[in-house]
Amino acid sequence: MxxxxxxxxxxxxxxxxxxxxxxxxxxxxxxxxxxxxxxxxxxxxxxxxxxxxxxxxxxxxxxxxxxxxxxxxxxxxxxxxxxxxxxxxxxxxxxxxxxxxxxxxxxxxxxxxxxxxxxxxxxxxxxxxxxxxxxxxxxxxxxxxxxxxxxKLKSVVAQASNLLWVNTKKDGNIHCEMSTKCPIKKCGDNHFFIFDPSRNIFMPINYTRDSRGNAKFTKSDSQITIARTMNGAVLELNDDYKTSRLTAARKAPQNLQSNPTAYFSFQDARFSDYLKTIIPHCSENIKDDIISLGVQTNNERANLDFVHLVEVVNGTINSQYINKKFLPKNSCRDGDSYYTAESYKESQEFVPRSSGVISWKKAGELFDKAKKMKELTWRYTADGCYARAELMVNMMEEEGVIADKAWTSGYLKSKSSPHPWSYHVAPVVYVNNGRGHVQKMIIDPAVANGPVEPDEWLRLMGVNEKNLDQVGFPPSLDAVSVGRNTFTISDRSTFHPQDKTRLTKEQRVTAARALLADLGNRLQ
Known part of the structure; x- marks a missing residue:
């Protein structure tokens, strides 16, 4: 939206x-x-x-x-x-x-x-x-x-309920067992295909067997490339998936590289609940294999080392958490982020540029003024934080104060909002504490009652310091999926962590006002 x-x-x-x-x-x-x-x-x-x-x-x-x-x-x-x-x-x-x-x-x-x-x-x-x-x-x-x-697509799916076969990279064509109420179709000895149109689930599972005959994911599992009926394909493997840096493949364990979708499904509690409803309709052999594979994904997940990677994709700086084993060669580390050479150079465009130090009194005045800005729709805090941050730093600039922006991502929950969310941003100013030091203070009426230090700001959103990474911009929006939280400060010209272009000040202000006006209409 x-x-x-x-x-x-x-x-x-x-x-x-x-x-x-x-x-x-x-x-x-x-x-x-x-x-x-x-x-x-x-x-x-x-x-x-x-x-x-x-x-x-x-x-x-x-x-x-x-x-x-x-x-x-x-x-x-x-x-x-x-x-x-x-x-x-x-x-x-x-x-x-x-x-x-x-x-x-x-x-x-x-x-x-x-x-x-x-x-x-x-x-x-x-x-x-x-x-x-x-x-x-x-x-x-x-x-x-x-x-x-x-x-035509509905016809293909309907026919696949009675006839289905798969093609794999190593084993060729394999017919699947269809005469059962179990949605987990067995296709040869090394493949399952979960075919459940009523739940919109179409997912292959590729595996081998260990020396004891137990189902096991390995690096060399033969992948199902296509599942089809006489009328057409029900499922096709996308060749671009493994080569693209924008997919989830680099988040999976090495042994699950032939099964990324299956891996992430097994890690989803809703999918586990789904399996509990269909397993009773399956044979004991299928049940034992699925349980064995599910246990392995949990063990593999527990041993994963996730790292925050900043890189340039499509000419735009991007960040995500990945399995450390898939870090690009020659990546360098700064703080809790890894950078490719190109991205480290690009990241310098986002460094904080605030100039000047203000007093405690001025910080309080800026907070009060921000809170009174009716166009910021403070009653609708479920969305629009980056639009509010933009209009607040714009107001501060008019007051002679150049602010930066503080960002955090991960599992966030505040008393001001009944629902958790995954990232947040607010202006940060630099205050003379009267004891010869300068403190970072965040102006955010959405979660606080006055200017607060970064640690307090994060605490108000339930951030656990043990899971906190001090990263470079942009903060990874998938931090919540790997159990991490991020924190970073950027210059005021950043707008949204997923922006593909650098917008002018006028463009940012126009877009921010349009979004907040839309949110305001929802309250009427």
């Missing part, structure tokens, strides 16, 4: 340009494109082939290309050269970019993609009815294609 506002307010995608092209592949491109001014789509034709690119409600570029009676959806990346935008299939060689990739493409992911596209197209259709009826037919055809894709 927060990123929606930013994307819409800043108009990141210049979709209404008069000169527009769409490139789906080396063999299929479109130069005959229309970009209506009031409908967020680009419609293209090339002979009997068509392409549509649109911005959905979350600001993402999506596309569909129709060729020879078949339709393919694709993610889109915009490149602007000499002021002219071209929309590329994000898999194009033209796009040298890593993407966060799931380990498998499954009915879940496909259905989510279709639902997202369908909702966006239906919204565009309603706009086109009022603003541009010339493209209405193209949009309705797009909507119809999505319906066809949805029905």
């Amino acid at each position: 927060t990123k929606n506002i930013i994307l819409l307010v800043l108009s990141i995608f210049s979709i209404y340009s008069h000169a527009t092209s769409v490139v789906f592949s080396d063999d299929l491109s479109f130069d005959n494109c229309k970009a209506p001014s009031k409908v967020p789509v680009v419609v293209c034709e090339n002979g009997g082939k068509r392409a549509i690119v649109q911005i959905n409600s979350r600001g993402h570029l999506l596309g569909l290309v129709t060729e020879g009676g078949t339709s393919k959806t694709f993610a889109v990346k915009q490149i602007v050269e000499n002021g002219v935008p071209t929309y590329y299939n994000s898999l194009s060689d033209k796009i040298n970019e890593e993407r966060a990739t799931s380990e498998f493409t499954t009915p879940i992911t496909k259905l989510q993609e279709i639902a997202e596209r369908k909702k966006s197209i239906e919204q565009a259709i309603e706009i086109a009815k009022k603003e541009d009826s010339n493209i209405l037919e193209d949009l309705e055809d797009f909507d119809s294609d999505l319906d066809d894709s949805l029905n």
Whole structure:
């Protein structure tokens, strides 16, 4: 929700340009494109082939290309050269970019993609009815294609309930045992496939056996690459998964590298509860194997050494917690963070730059003024901390005080909010304590009753010092998933830990006000 506002307010995608092209592949491109001014789509034709690119409600570029009676959806990346935008299939060689990739493409992911596209197209259709009826037919055809894709996918899943086989990298084609009420299908002696459409669970489990015949995860487990029926694939392995630095693979133990999804599922309490409901319907052999594998994941998890890594991905500084064994070569450590050479240089852009020291009285005055800022919607503390922080440091600058920003991430819980959250940010100023020292003081009416030192600020959000890492910017938003908390201070020009571009002061203020106005409307 927060990123929606930013994307819409800043108009990141210049979709209404008069000169527009769409490139789906080396063999299929479109130069005959229309970009209506009031409908967020680009419609293209090339002979009997068509392409549509649109911005959905979350600001993402999506596309569909129709060729020879078949339709393919694709993610889109915009490149602007000499002021002219071209929309590329994000898999194009033209796009040298890593993407966060799931380990498998499954009915879940496909259905989510279709639902997202369908909702966006239906919204565009309603706009086109009022603003541009010339493209209405193209949009309705797009909507119809999505319906066809949805029905075909449901047919594939339905058939897989009776017939299913898998293909592995080492063992070739293996038929799965289907004549059972157990959703855990046994596919040969080294693979399970949890096939449970009613719960939207489609997950392979690859394993070997130790000398005693017990199921065991190893580094060399043969992976299921595809699960299919006569009508099509139910599951496909994404080749990009292991090579992308934005996936969860580096968070898994070495022995689970052929089973990252299974590993994280076994660590999820909800999945454990699910297994308890289905195991009674399975054979004793399956039950024993699943229990053995579950115990191993717990043991492997207990021995993991997670470290905070800052690196540059897609030209943007990024951070995450990973298994220490997967640290890039030549990483250096500073504080509790590891850096690649490129990221350490980039991180210098975020160092604190506050100038000047203020008095206790001035710090109190800034706190009182911030608390009285009605546009900060203090009654809605579940979201918007980074927008509030931006407007507070802007107010402080007008008062002649250049503040920095203090960040923390992990499991956070405050008396002011009934629900836990995963990261927080607030302004930090530097105060003369009257004894010859300067103290960092955080101004945060969301959790405190006055200016507080960082330790107290963290304590008010339930942060345990034993699990606290002093890291570099950006703080890792996955700290909560590995049982850690982070703390760092950056300059005031940072806005959000997941921002992909450095925004100007005007852009940050505009986006912050738009978000808080939206939150304020929720209270009415």
